[in-house]
Amino acid sequence: MLRDFRRLARLAAVGFAAAAAMGCQSGASVTVDISVPRPLVQPLDVDMGVYFDDTLKNYVHEEELEEYGDYRIDIGASQVPVFAQVFDAMFDRVIPVIQEPAVEDPTTPAASAAVSFRPVDGPRVAVDGILAPSIDEVQFAIPDQTGGEFYEVWIRYNLKLLGADGALLGEWPVIGYGKANQRNYGAIDQKEVALNEATIWALRDAAAWLSFQFPDQAEVQTWLTTLDDMP
Amino acid sequence: MAHHTGRHALIRPFSLARGGPLALPGKPAIALITVALCAAGCGVQTTVQEVRQAQTDLGDDAIVILSRKHKTQGETEDDFVACVSAGVNGGNDGLPVLPARDFVDATFPWFEPRTAPRTMDDLAGVIGRPLISERIQEIGVRYLVWIEGTTQRSDESGTLQCTVVSGGIPACFGFLSWENGSNYEASVWDVYQGMNVGTLSSEASGTSFVPAVVVPLPFIARVRQAACTKLSDQIKGFLGPTA
Numbered sequence: 001m002l003r004d005f006r007r008l009a010r011l012a013a014v015g016f017a018a019a020a021a022m023g024c025q026s027g028a029s030v031t032v033d034i035s036v037p038r039p040l041v042q043p044l045d046v047d048m049g050v051y052f053d054d055t056l057k058n059y060v061h062e063e064e065l066e067e068y069g070d071y072r073i074d075i076g077a078s079q080v081p082v083f084a085q086v087f088d089a090m091f092d093r094v095i096p097v098i099q100e101p102a103v104e105d106p107t108t109p110a111a112s113a114a115v116s117f118r119p120v121d122g123p124r125v126a127v128d129g130i131l132a133p134s135i136d137e138v139q140f141a142i143p144d145q146t147g148g149e150f151y152e153v154w155i156r157y158n159l160k161l162l163g164a165d166g167a168l169l170g171e172w173p174v175i176g177y178g179k180a181n182q183r184n185y186g187a188i189d190q191k192e193v194a195l196n197e198a199t200i201w202a203l204r205d206a207a208a209w210l211s212f213q214f215p216d217q218a219e220v221q222t223w224l225t226t227l228d229d230m231p
Numbered sequence: 232m233a234h235h236t237g238r239h240a241l242i243r244p245f246s247l248a249r250g251g252p253l254a255l256p257g258k259p260a261i262a263l264i265t266v267a268l269c270a271a272g273c274g275v276q277t278t279v280q281e282v283r284q285a286q287t288d289l290g291d292d293a294i295v296i297l298s299r300k301h302k303t304q305g306e307t308e309d310d311f312v313a314c315v316s317a318g319v320n321g322g323n324d325g326l327p328v329l330p331a332r333d334f335v336d337a338t339f340p341w342f343e344p345r346t347a348p349r350t351m352d353d354l355a356g357v358i359g360r361p362l363i364s365e366r367i368q369e370i371g372v373r374y375l376v377w378i379e380g381t382t383q384r385s386d387e388s389g390t391l392q393c394t395v396v397s398g399g400i401p402a403c404f405g406f407l408s409w410e411n412g413s414n415y416e417a418s419v420w421d422v423y424q425g426m427n428v429g430t431l432s433s434e435a436s437g438t439s440f441v442p443a444v445v446v447p448l449p450f451i452a453r454v455r456q457a458a459c460t461k462l463s464d465q466i467k468g469f470l471g472p473t474a
Binding site for chain 2: 201
């Protein structure tokens with residue numbers, strides 16, 4: 001009996017030491033698949049086309065942190081639900097669009113050619129403009145690195161506003177920042193849960209910026225004025 | 232400087248236990264000492280304060296308890312807010328409490344960490360917007376309780392070392408002690424009247440220690456729990472039917 005206890009205790013001690021040693025190196029892998037609540041904002045009276053490319057829809061951030069292991073943050077699945085929810089609240093009418101194959105025109109320089117879009121479903125309909133978000137960069141930090149209390153995630157988007165003809169009217173960086181306090185996750189290491197939470201807050205933060213700030217951008221104001229002036 | 236190796240077992244033979252059964256000299260005496268120490272230091276002292284600026288009437292409405300999230304340090308712990316929410320909601324005299332996340336979602340994106348109002352004036356401005364006030368009335372919230380503060384550990388002293396002795400049994404030796412201090416303040420905002428109706432505060436402090444002769448015996452001063460219980464009772468008293 002005593003021998004069994006000692007064997008168990010020895011195994012436990014070795015296991016604990018191994019776990020402690022590996023704990024610093026284990027990294028994390030999170031897949032964030034959420035939406036955000038519908039923003040409480042006054043919608044703009046426009047027909048807005050929205051375009052999500054495959055890079056956005058499949059975005060995965062992978063990074064090896066020296067001393068802290070491999071990290072993988074998959075946020076692709078959240079992009080369409082988040083933007084669709086936000087745009088739906090921001091505009092009276094939202095029409096998902098896809099990019100049409102470019103038609104080569106030898107008289108037009110390639111760089112200045114406008115991109116052409118059509119609705120995902122149904123016949124061609126007129127839109128006032130097209131919004132196309134993309135992700136420029138994702139960064140994250142863990143408390144072991146920073147010496148702070150938080151798991152932190154930054155997502156830098158690029159948001160393009162295109163005219164109905166596909167010409168670029170304006171583009172803006174949209175920064176989403178989220179953090180999760182490690183003190184909320186107890187003594188047991190729950191870095192994946194914390195990193196997931198920080199990413200969710202980063203997505204919400206980007207959605208909040210879009211809801212509040214987009215209508216106030218100078219280019220957007222100019223564009224809205226031109227729409228008002230149209231017959 | 233205090234050194235705590237409890238999380239990472241130190242694999243090093245300890246001279247007292249080498250080569251034979253562990254000797255446990257003075258065990259009863261140590262137990263007596265720790266009980267005496269606990270009686271002297273384990274207790275938690277709490278102080279509560281209340282400033283009422285207006286009468287309150289909850290009626291059939293609910294309360295929401297939120298913490299401020301914009302700080303980079305000293306952010307109020309989520310589990311403290313959850314503890315206060317449960318405390319206010321619990322018991323025979325419990326008050327209806329809407330979970331903070333439900334409120335933040337219902338008013339998205341006005342109470343996100345970067346967009347939430349930072350002062351009472353900002354809050355008045357946000358709640359004064361028709362879209363927001365309509366939504367808050369729709370979900371039946373009358374009072375917002377905003378909590379600020381945190382629990383900090385300080386004055387740590389002593390050492391505790393853990394080892395695996397030759398028989399394969401883990402053992403710890405030493406004495407570790409620290410002070411915990413909780414300091415929380417809650418501002419109560421009346422959505423209908425559009426004003427701050429009062430401020431409540433709860434402070435608690437206590438000493439925790441862990442003596443160890445083979446087996447560590449933690450005597451933890453449950454400071455945050457004490458602050459939570461006191462603040463919950465205060466909020467109940469402030470907003471309850473007898474207020």
